[in-house]
Amino acid sequence: MPRGSETAFTWDKSTHPRVACVLDNRNESSVEGPYDAGAARVSGRVAWGAQRAVRTRLVSSQPLTPEGSDMRASRIVLTSLAVLAAVSCSGKGSNSDSAAGASAAAATPMEGTRQVASGGINAAGWSGRIDAGEAADGQKLENAKLEQRGDSLRVTTGPATAYWNPANTATGNYTVSATFTEPQYQNVNDHPHPYGLFIGGSGMGTDQQSYLYCSAYGDGRFIVRGFGPESFQMNGRGAANAAISKAAGKNQPVTQRIAMSVKGDSVSCAINGTTVATYPKSAVVAAGKLKATDGVYGIRFAHNTDGVVTGLSKTSP
Numbered sequence: 001m002p003r004g005s006e007t008a009f010t011w012d013k014s015t016h017p018r019v020a021c022v023l024d025n026r027n028e029s030s031v032e033g034p035y036d037a038g039a040a041r042v043s044g045r046v047a048w049g050a051q052r053a054v055r056t057r058l059v060s061s062q063p064l065t066p067e068g069s070d071m072r073a074s075r076i077v078l079t080s081l082a083v084l085a086a087v088s089c090s091g092k093g094s095n096s097d098s099a100a101g102a103s104a105a106a107a108t109p110m111e112g113t114r115q116v117a118s119g120g121i122n123a124a125g126w127s128g129r130i131d132a133g134e135a136a137d138g139q140k141l142e143n144a145k146l147e148q149r150g151d152s153l154r155v156t157t158g159p160a161t162a163y164w165n166p167a168n169t170a171t172g173n174y175t176v177s178a179t180f181t182e183p184q185y186q187n188v189n190d191h192p193h194p195y196g197l198f199i200g201g202s203g204m205g206t207d208q209q210s211y212l213y214c215s216a217y218g219d220g221r222f223i224v225r226g227f228g229p230e231s232f233q234m235n236g237r238g239a240a241n242a243a244i245s246k247a248a249g250k251n252q253p254v255t256q257r258i259a260m261s262v263k264g265d266s267v268s269c270a271i272n273g274t275t276v277a278t279y280p281k282s283a284v285v286a287a288g289k290l291k292a293t294d295g296v297y298g299i300r301f302a303h304n305t306d307g308v309v310t311g312l313s314k315t316s317p
Helices: 071-084 102-107 132-136
Strands: 006-012 019-022 029-032 041-048 057-060 120-122 127-130 144-149 152-157 161-170 174-182 195-202 210-216 221-227 231-233 254-263 266-271 274-280 295-301 305-315
Touching: 127 144, 144 161, 152 161, 152 295, 161 195, 161 305, 174 195, 174 295, 195 221, 195 254, 210 254, 210 266, 210 295, 221 266, 221 274, 295 305
Parallel strands: 120 144
Antiparallel strands: 006 041, 019 057, 029 041, 127 161, 144 152, 152 305, 161 295, 174 254, 174 305, 195 210, 195 295, 210 221, 221 231, 254 266, 266 274
16 A cells, blocks of 8 residues: 555454454554444544554454455554554564553554754764654654753653764673653653663664664563664563652653663663563674674663653773
8 A cells, every 4th residue: 555545444343353463663554533442343544654664463353354445455454453442462563662562552542753842962972863763754863852961961852762972882791871860751742651771882873773772661661672773672562570660640750770781691681770681692683683782882762752861881890
């Protein structure tokens, strides 16, 4: 289905009761018209959006046949219905970090990316690059903001962005750490968005950049993902851990201390002093993933997120 086109559909739960989905990358389609997660019959129109390609596998008990459409259009319709009708989703996901909670993503239409006023980088020596999916939507680096304020970095997105200073590199065995504070949890978004560190940066600022990142959410979850240069995931659509701080409520502050370490043949992420994930180096340094764990380190924020970073540092044994 070409971009900009749309197709009508009708989905009858009585004849298509089982729908399983595996979502990868941002949902590219949008549904307009009446839909109700509890309804027996769903209808409307689905439009092929301008966002980054979504790689989706869907399994239904019977073929879904949208009105006047082919099977490819059928899969696109099912993608939207799977998200918007809150069906069961699991498996490989995306680097659309804000959609990491499958149930949250399913229940909420995709949140649009804002454009931050007076954006850009105001921190000496620092660079940034927005996600390829954001760029495909027409976003640009100037729609997010990085500011140096004394000993802290203030980040305001805008599009999902990685920021780094090319002088910040780590090799061999090392630990990179920083403290991330969301002064007002969810003040500019309608569901939790993550922020964290990345390591192993290579080709930064190009369309071949690769890095591995660990990010926390203010609701007690975390994700470990990367680009190589295509997106990859290490812990699926994320996981909860009791060590991760939870905001008391919307617009309340929440703080996470995040560290990523390389030691021998293992790569790990710790949040608030607790190791939440460990992987063999061979699992992250591979085709389509990192070129090496040596490289640039920096910070990454999902779209539509405000945060403050302090104490970014590297230690080596």
